[in-house]
């Protein structure tokens with residue numbers, strides 16, 4: 001199937017699956033351990049239903065959403081995904097441009113294969129945020145954060161749920177590790193997926209050699225098949241709220257913590273000067289058995305009040321999912337895998353197609369629920385079997 005014929009994010013997922021070698025597909029689509037978190041992220045949407053208004057003139061509806069004084073075209077953005085370059089040639093640049101052209105925010109991962117400055121330059125004019133993996137030692141973090149500042153990134157998103165790598169057994173079986181192991185089985189699998197091998201792998205090799213984690217390498221030279229740079233890995237388990245306090249002092253622009261799922265932690269983030277949180281379980285890739293972002297939204301909104309930015313990511317595959325999160329109290333939803341499905345299926349145009357699908361779905365849901373503007377969304381629009389009413393947050 002051509003990506004242009006994809007009617008849904010699920011269609012893009014099927015195309016991506018057919019194009020990618022197993023090692024890359026598993027890394028993209030998998031969760032941790034028994035997929036309890038991953039599956040629940042999706043299952044939750046089935047339990048929440050709409051209570052639409054009827055006989056409303058919706059002809060002038062709009063999905064526009066204001067965040068930090070900027071207007072976006074819809075209440076969602078692109079979550080950070082490391083190693084995105086495995087799924088498309090210069091995938092981060094492609095996603096950042098697709099987001100800019102759709103009028104949506106893009107979060108670049110620390111673990112990008114492209115230097116953050118190049119992505120910022122290529123997607124100039126877009127709302128670019130930078131995701132930070134924090135090391136215990138300050139020097140490399142200062143250096144990286146200063147680069148992000150100088151390159152014009154508007155917000156920093158500190159990922160907080162990575163004290164350890166999640167238990168992803170398939171990665172170990174496949175040899176997906178740092179350093180990456182290129183064994184015979186993986187090379188053969190690559191040969192069986194010629195489109196990926198030529199369009200992504202070979203093109204990247206010819207352009208810039210074996211991919212590197214350009215933002216965390218000491219001198220930009222360590223390849224993904226080399227030993228990792230110790231200074232960014234070491235003492236990850238020690239990172240704590242004191243480090244966040246320091247980061248708040250150091251970074252002058254908007255600051256989020258990603259990986260929060262509890263009201264008390266969100267409140268603490270707020271008290272320490274965060275501008276918002278990303279309610280996230282890392283797309284089910286870290287601890288298995290965490291509540292879904294949707295289950296955490298009401299508690300976090302209630303704990304932090306209405307002037308705090310509450311983002312949510314994990315399992316959003318339909319416009320209706322995004323509208324449910326916003327109605328529950330989130331300011332925006334973020335999507336991870338759907339963009340990589342789009343990139344794998346059709347490069348930058350595939351990523352644009354993924355965004356187009358979601359935007360069209362959002363527009364249709366607004367019409368069918370009798371909602372004309374995002375400000376009208378509240379829990380009143382929703383129903384679920386064990387619904388605890390939370391007062392409208394707006």
Ligand SMILES: Cc1cc2nc3c(=O)[nH]c(=O)nc-3n(C[C@H](O)[C@H](O)[C@H](O)COP(=O)(O)O)c2cc1C
Pocket residue numbers: 027028029041079080081082083109110111131159258280281282283284285313314315316334335336337338
């Ligand atoms: C392939 C892949 C790589 C990811 N890399 C990062 C990363 O570098 N930093 C980060 O904070 N989150 C990372 N995430 C998590 C996403 O930011 C996001 O939380 C998650 O993908 C949302 O769930 P979804 O994929 O179901 O939309 C990654 C997710 C995937 C699928």
